[in-house]
Amino acid sequence: MKLLTCPLNGKRNISEFTYGGEYHVMPDHRTSSARDWAEHVFFHDNIAGIVTEWWCHTASSFWFLAERNTITDEVIRTFKADEIYQQRIDFTAIATETPS
Amino acid sequence: MPFGLLKYGLSNNYPAKHHFTPSKELKKHYDVVIIGGGGHGAAIAYNLAKYHGITNVAILEKSYLGGGNTARNTAVIRSNYLTEAGVNFYSESVKLFNNLSNEFNYNVMMENRGQLTLAHSDAAIRSFRWRAEVNQHMGVRSELVDRQTIAELVPNLNMSEDSRFPIMAGLWHADGATARHDAVAWGYAKGACDRGVELHQLTEVEDIEITNGRVTAVKTNRGRVECGSVVQAVAGASSIVAKKAGIPLPIHCYPLQAMVTQPYKPILTPHVSSPQVHVYVHQTSRGEFVIGGGSDPYPLYNTRATLDQRESLSAAALELFPFLSQARLLRQWAGTTDMTPDYSPIMGLSPVENYYLDAGWGTWGFKATPICGVTMAELVATKKVPDLIKPFELERFYRFEQINEAGATAASH
Numbered sequence: 001m002k003l004l005t006c007p008l009n010g011k012r013n014i015s016e017f018t019y020g021g022e023y024h025v026m027p028d029h030r031t032s033s034a035r036d037w038a039e040h041v042f043f044h045d046n047i048a049g050i051v052t053e054w055w056c057h058t059a060s061s062f063w064f065l066a067e068r069n070t071i072t073d074e075v076i077r078t079f080k081a082d083e084i085y086q087q088r089i090d091f092t093a094i095a096t097e098t099p100s
Numbered sequence: 101m102p103f104g105l106l107k108y109g110l111s112n113n114y115p116a117k118h119h120f121t122p123s124k125e126l127k128k129h130y131d132v133v134i135i136g137g138g139g140h141g142a143a144i145a146y147n148l149a150k151y152h153g154i155t156n157v158a159i160l161e162k163s164y165l166g167g168g169n170t171a172r173n174t175a176v177i178r179s180n181y182l183t184e185a186g187v188n189f190y191s192e193s194v195k196l197f198n199n200l201s202n203e204f205n206y207n208v209m210m211e212n213r214g215q216l217t218l219a220h221s222d223a224a225i226r227s228f229r230w231r232a233e234v235n236q237h238m239g240v241r242s243e244l245v246d247r248q249t250i251a252e253l254v255p256n257l258n259m260s261e262d263s264r265f266p267i268m269a270g271l272w273h274a275d276g277a278t279a280r281h282d283a284v285a286w287g288y289a290k291g292a293c294d295r296g297v298e299l300h301q302l303t304e305v306e307d308i309e310i311t312n313g314r315v316t317a318v319k320t321n322r323g324r325v326e327c328g329s330v331v332q333a334v335a336g337a338s339s340i341v342a343k344k345a346g347i348p349l350p351i352h353c354y355p356l357q358a359m360v361t362q363p364y365k366p367i368l369t370p371h372v373s374s375p376q377v378h379v380y381v382h383q384t385s386r387g388e389f390v391i392g393g394g395s396d397p398y399p400l401y402n403t404r405a406t407l408d409q410r411e412s413l414s415a416a417a418l419e420l421f422p423f424l425s426q427a428r429l430l431r432q433w434a435g436t437t438d439m440t441p442d443y444s445p446i447m448g449l450s451p452v453e454n455y456y457l458d459a460g461w462g463t464w465g466f467k468a469t470p471i472c473g474v475t476m477a478e479l480v481a482t483k484k485v486p487d488l489i490k491p492f493e494l495e496r497f498y499r500f501e502q503i504n505e506a507g508a509t510a511a512s513h
Contacts, residue, residue, distance in 0.1 A: 001407075001408065002406075002408075014397075015397075015408065018397075019397060019398035019399070034498070034500075035498050038497055038498045038499075038500065039348065039498075042350040042441050042497045043348045043349065043350045043497070044339070044349075044350065044351060044352050045339075045348075046339035046340075046349070046351055046352055046353055046399070047339075048340055048353075048401040070353075070399060070400055070401050070402075071400075071401050071402060072402070073400055073402055073404070
């Protein structure tokens with residue numbers, strides 16, 4: 001069984017985790033076009049090489065990021081999301097600002 | 101006759117013709133360059149040459165003919181999909197498959213054995229009834245069958261009511277079939293080469309030159325080739341090749357694993373699939389049981405086999421066919437699948453004017469090979485998108501018009 005290191009729970013079997021997709025910066029839906037939004041929702045870089053991606057430890061519902069090589073399946077490192085996200089994003093406030 | 105055979109066997113000068121053109125230098129210019137020498141690429145070339153008179157065509161294959169996902173799929177042919185676009189498209193493919201050996205004068209070992217998908221829950225029965233209605237409306241043979249009929253169709257299936265997921269009903273698809281996947285690729289390539297198409301193996305496209313929104317040439321490891329138009333048919337590497345043309349795709353590549361047992365006498369006629377326990381099983385004409393299931397749980401460009409998948413596939417196969425507990429596994433392998441968000445392919449025009457896409461073939465590529473050859477060749481020859489593949493264009497994602505075949509596809513090839 002392949003092991004993955006969760007920044008919260010340590011080394012666990014990879015079957016305990018759920019893959020969460022590529023890491024992307026979400027476009028601001030108030031300013032982005034429908035085309036850009038479609039690309040963000042459906043399209044993938046799908047790189048053969050080292051990628052940054054979301055993972056979740058399913059049982060503890062802990063989301064984190066991993067750098068993984070998609071050719072060799074080696075996980076280079078895993079880290080907490082606060083390395084990238086220093087501030088809380090208030091989605092509710094953004095949603096209410098949306099023009100109808 | 102026996103003497104003729106003996107003479108032939110002892111002769112040093114075998115009159116056998118080569119199937120494909122022997123390796124030679126690339127020309128400076130081709131009217132059509134097809135990237136990818138699998139079943140699809142060969143089928144497109146065949147149709148261009150035979151039905152559209154376009155023979156200045158090169159198939160560029162980085163490895164060898166039919167050595168990618170054409171060789172790795174489990175050769176299931178069926179058309180019991182859910183959407184109008186899907187059923188229309190795949191049922192045309194099944195019709196072409198039925199006549200393929202005649203078309204080629206070359207045996208593709210087509211066997212119309214039928215396909216049975218099992219329901220282990222009320223929800224599955226509801227969705228099967230829906231699929232059966234859609235299929236029948238469009239002239240595809242699908243029907244909901246009860247436990248007694250299932251037991252008659254597959255006498256050695258575990259019908260016990262004490263199993264974890266007892267079988268409640270099934271979707272019987274009499275049009276389901278199988279064929280020899282290698283022979284399909286060879287038949288198309290042979291027919292194309294006989295008509296003047298050049299097959300270039302060990303020829304990898306490294307870059308694509310684009311001027312004013314048009315492809316002008318492709319750079320390969322064997323030199324630069326100018327081209328009138330380009331078709332990419334490289335399932336498993338679609339994103340990588342499309343990126344060279346500057347085209348982003350909604351694809352993620354996942355490995356899909358399968359395995360075969362030692363050969364047995366013929367005891368299983370139809371293809372049996374269970375979306376609930378994530379497995380499908382059929383017996384090849386050689387006698388081996390082919391066991392396959394769902395994709396790996398995360399994306400990877402690697403065709404390694406894993407113990408996890410072997411365990412889960414074995415457990416599920418034994419639930420359906422307990423007699424396989426004594427079987428020895430001969431091989432386990434993987435292919436790389438281009439998974440799209442809606443489990444439908446991406447075919448047709450691209451943002452680059454003379455660059456055509458044949459991508460996103462996930463786990464449903466082999467069964468579409470003949471119709472893909474017909475429709476893509478028509479598109480390249482006439483520059484008009486055939487109605488049959490219009491719904492599968494890349495633009496659908498920008499319009500949020502997906503063609504949802506997730507239910508009719510997942511783990512039920």
